Amino acid sequence: MSLLTRIVPALLACCLSLSGHADSPGRHGDCPVLDLSDDTARQHLMDHVCYHTASPGDPGHEARSPDQLPENFAWTPANGHDLVFSHTESVYWIHLHVWNGGDPHRLWYLKLDYPLLDEVSFWQIGPDGYRSSMITGDQYPFASRQVNYRYFLLPLALASQEQRQVTIRVHSSGALNVPLALETPEEVIASSNHLTLTHGLFYGALVIFAAFNLLLFFSSGTPYYFHNAFYMAAMGLFLFAMGGFANQYFWPESAHFANLAIPISLTLCALAMTLFGRSFLEVQADTLPATTLTTLAWFCLGFLALTFILPYSKSILLNTVLALTVIASLLVVAAIRWRQGYPPAVWYLLSWIVMLAGALVYALAAFGYLADFLARESLMQATIGGQVVLLNYALVQRWRLLNEKLLQMEHQARTELEFKVHERTAQLRSTMHELERANRKLAALSLNDALTGLHNRRHMDAALPELCAESRRTGQPLSLALIDADRFKAINDTWGHAFGDVCLQRIAEVLQRHAKRPRDVAIRFGGEEFALLLPGTDAQGARQLCEHILADLRHLVVATPDRAGLTLTMSAGVAQLVPGEAPESLFQRADEALYQAKSSGRDRVCVAALALSD
Incomplete structure (x- = not known):
């Protein structure tokens, strides 16, 4: 290297330190000038980079260009370290001072090898007044980049002895990886060709395996082949989006969907993992592993819906936690099935151990806790x-196991047909008994309110016509009381629905204490609406019962979440069945009486205005 190429960078650095700033505002004293013609210096780019973290409230946080930065802007040398930041609301400014110490006019590219950045702005400022800028990122159409490439490339064309100030502003809603490199066009093409070959082999293999499993599903009808194809397609889409290819090729004009596609595809991966694991491992129903996997599948669907509502920074974090939870759960379920003597679970378990290790490293890199995201992408x-x-080897082992079982069953069927028929018949009886018990339980649940334990509206709709017919037949009185909690919406709005549910349970306890005759029926038929079916009770008796209930409630104090005491009140409307009256009319009169109690001041009982006959 000539003496000139050694002296000029030192002079430039000296001038910068004396002046405090060059063409762009800010102090760059500890950032040495980088000679682009020096291959060794370019390989140690981070030794020449300075950065500034502008937290909310910092002048640099609101600045949109280098001209808006204050003169006393403090830069921090990178000291050879990659710029990696976990999730933050800060804006990051990066500064680099370059010059061409060689003789000819040459072109270099400043590469930022991380595609998932919302806003990336580049400025080039020369001492001769030259100035150019590029504003791009995931929040802008893909065409905003000067070079059609999945990563960010900034062309640097410098004449001999020309110097340039490069300033970068980075802001993103997720983690920040800012892996910078300075390469010649030849080096960019060589690395791009290498990555193209690697990615082509990887995604091509995923497509082939997915298509093969899909064909197996269509030919055999076995669900886990479809689930495996679904998983590989979802995983391929997730990595395609994370690597910037989807933004480049699938939706280059949709900046919003470029970010949205990542948490969506990640949630689809988690769902596919869960479905495939349950079907492949042959998890028995009504067991803890089956319940766990079913719950996780519903969580996946719920998180998928939340992805369209929550901001990207929150949805990607939640969905990553969900995916890691699914992987860990599948590991546990596979270990259980292995201990239970299911041979294919061994290979399945090994596959998810590999996956968990790679996913953890990839997640740490994606969230800014590990450097060199490009290497972590290759590792993933x-x-x-x-x-x-x-x-797929586990699938082969499972197919072999199923084939062996089929041959064994065929051999045993010749000698044990009668025993198998008896066994299957016993299993069928057991299943029928279980189904009958489940149906009885379902029938009971369908007539009861899950929160309060009272009967529900369905039971009331069935019981009221029967009791009316019985009253007409026997001549015994029948009264209906509709009871409604006063100002219950204010309770929910003030202390939340969870506290409101507690209040409803307390009300139900009071109703059960007072409606204690064998044939009295307490019902919750709405949110805070209750009813009492009182056969053998006239209007006056029903009124006295309701007044006792309201008095009991006035002495009931419910502790609120803020440790205060709340006293509940209710209003009631009572109606007695008139001979020949339809159930609908009886309910309507009781409802009108309830409305009268509400409108006349609440916390009282009103009897239907229509006179009752004996």
């Missing part, structure tokens, strides 16, 4: 490749 692809091979 290798992990998934290994997992796919192990999973």
Whole structure:
């Protein structure tokens, strides 16, 4: 290297330290000038980079260009370290001072090898007044980039001895990885070709395996083949989106969907993992593993819906936790099935151990806790490749096991047909008994309110016509009382629905204490609406019962979440069945009486205005 190429960078650095700032505002004293013609210096790019973390309230947080930065802007040298930041609301400013110490006019590219950044702005400022800018990122159409590439490329064309100030502003709703590199066009093409080959082999293999499993599903009708194809397709889409390919090729004009596709595909991966694990491992129904996997599948669907509501920073974090939880749960279920003597679970377990290790490393890199995201992406692809091979080998082992079982069953069927028929018949009887018990339980649940334990509206609709017919037949009185909690909406709005449910349970306890005759029926038929069916009770008796209930409630104090005491009140309307009256009319008169109690001041009992006959 010539003496000139050694002296000029030192002079430039000296001038910068004396002046405090160059063409862009801010102090860059500890950021040495980088000679682009020096290959060794370019390989140690981070030794020449300075950055500033602008938290909310910092002048740099609201600045949109280098001109808006204050003169005393403090820069921190990177000291050779990659710029990796976990989730934050800060804006990051990055500064680099370059010059061409060689003779010819040359072109270099400043690469930012992380595609998942919402806003990335580049500025080039030269001492001769030259100035250019590029504002791009996931929040902008893909065409906003100067080069059609999944990563961010900034062309740097410098004449001999020309210097340039490069300033970068980065802001994103997720974690921040800012892996920078300076490469010649030849180096960019070489690395791009290498990645194209690697990604082509990886995604091509995923497509082939997914299509193969889909064909197996159509030919055999076995669900886990479809679930496996679903998983590989969802995983491929997730990595395609994380790697920036989906933004480049699928939806380059939809900046919103570029971010939304990542948590969506991640949730679909978690759902596919769960479905495939349950079907492949042959998890028995009504067991803890089956319940766990079913619950996780519903969680996946719920998180998928939340993805369209929550901001990206929250949805990607929640969905990542969900995916890791699914993987860990599948590991446990596979270990249980292995201990239970299910041989294919061994290979399934190994595949998910590999997957868990790779997913943890990839998640830590994606959330800014590990540097070199590009290397972690390659590691994740290798992990998934290994997992796919192990999973498909597990499928082969499962098919072999099923084939052996089929042959064994065919051999045993010749000598044990009568025993098998008896066994299957006993199992059928047991299943029928279980189904009968389940139906009885379901019938009971369908007539009771889950929160309060009282009968529900369905029971009331069935019982009221029967009691009316009985009253007309026997001549015994029948009264209906409709009771409604006063100002219950204010309770929910003040202390929340959970406290409101507690209040409803307390009301139900009071009703059960007072409606204690064998044939009295206490019903919750609405949110805070209750009813009493009182056969053998006239209007006056029903009124006295309701007044006792209201008095009991006045002495009941419910502790609120803020440790205060709340006294509940209710209003009641009473109607006695008139001979020849329809159930609907009886209910309507009781409802009118309840309305009268509400409108006349609440916390009281009103009897239907229509006179009752004997």
